[in-house]
Amino acid sequence: MPLAVELDDVSFGYDARRPVLEDASFEVPAGQFVAIAGPNGGGKTTLLRLIVGLVRPQSGTVRVFGEPVGAAARRGLVGYLPQRAQLGIEAPATVREVVSAGRVTRRRLFGPLSSDDRDAVDASIARVGLSAQADEPLATLSGGQQQRAFIAKAIAGRPRLLILDEPTTGVDADAQDALAALLARLHRELHVTVLYVSHEFGAVEHVAERLLLVRGGVEFDGPPSALPERWHDPSHAHA
């Protein structure tokens, strides 16, 4: 099976004296649903930022679909949902405007949406169940619906790798379960590889095929059911 993501001995630190990640290595076959959990400050988000090319490793290599990091993203192969705090939730945008932003690429930087773009936007909105709210302002929707809108934006470019950073933060328990079910369905229907970061992986442990526990490096890599008892609350993982 082709590899979606390959990390080989990757190390990174925002401060040279305090590495966030050291010698992290793993491979993700295309089509897999991987949950990435771990304590706050353990390096989960940094791991994602390395994979999408927002930061560069100080040593080691990161490849996405066999290409240097960044190249696959520029070709539209990567859909990325950053943490909620990074999003323009308060902007006066409708769901349709948010999702349309997912169709802007380096090659299609200028001019209006094409009919293909509009079809893709409508299809993405329908997939996340927001067709009835398509022209509603984002600010009038619930936290869970807002996250659905940004997930629709992430899949609007028809990516092969979907990367989500703490998508359930700030939404209630019911909405968390609904988001997990939505991601499972998108994974199944779009045949997309999913990397899902959460400091509490409970919401997706039933849909993820594989769990990576990250704390300065990869401390556990296997099916969620095989996670040792002492790490069952990975948000407070300790050796």
Place this chain on the structure above:
Amino acid sequence: MLDHEFMRLAFGAGAVVGVLAPAVGFFLVQRRMSLIGDGIGHVAFAGVALGYLLGIAPVATALVASVAGAIAVEWLRANRRTAGDQALALLFYTGIAAGVVFVSSAGALNANLFSFLFGSILTVTRGGLLLVAVVGGAGIVLIAVLYRALVAVALDEEGARVSGLPVGTLNVVVAGLAGVTIALSMRIVGILLIAALMVLPVTAAGRLARSVASTFVLSMAIGLGSVFVGLTLSYYADLAPGGAIVLVAAGAYVAAAASTRLAFRA
């Protein structure tokens, strides 16, 4: 009122400024950089003063200084060399200090300088109107062409970066346009008040509109209306045009906020 050529020139330049300032300001407000216009205004003051000192057109030196200052702030912010508010503070104080030094060296503390600070309807020349129309029109066209990309960055800067959009270049374009807008607008609205015309129409439109597109269009309409009403008040009541224009824009915000509150209660 329009029998006077100076009023026709002021209305012509004001129309361009009234549309351009909120169009650029929209993207600054969405990125929580509403105050950058004030910082650039202080640098524009240094540019005007430098023009007096060197004996060349103050608008030209202000244009160069404003664009350079705006790009410098964006560079400081993007490269995390300093926090956003500290970068602005650096720009504010350096600009005003340089302006004071240049003005005192040139001995130019006079009424003409005050027309740059607070605006004057008597100072727009035919050549000035042509400059505002050509450069301002080009700015509006540039925003229209880049609109979708600029909105994508405003909604999700990291997502746009991952998609390979030239986010740094787009941010520099917005900063540069902010500099151009301030240099073009200072004769009408005044250096000290132009930033308000970039922000108040956008915040007023944000209270009424329900989408990015409608907020964008409505903010330009409010900007245009504020300039026209403000210039008219300025003519009949002999007021400084900058103050009149900005007070009308502030009134538009109060009216928008009141109408949404009334609609909420109804």
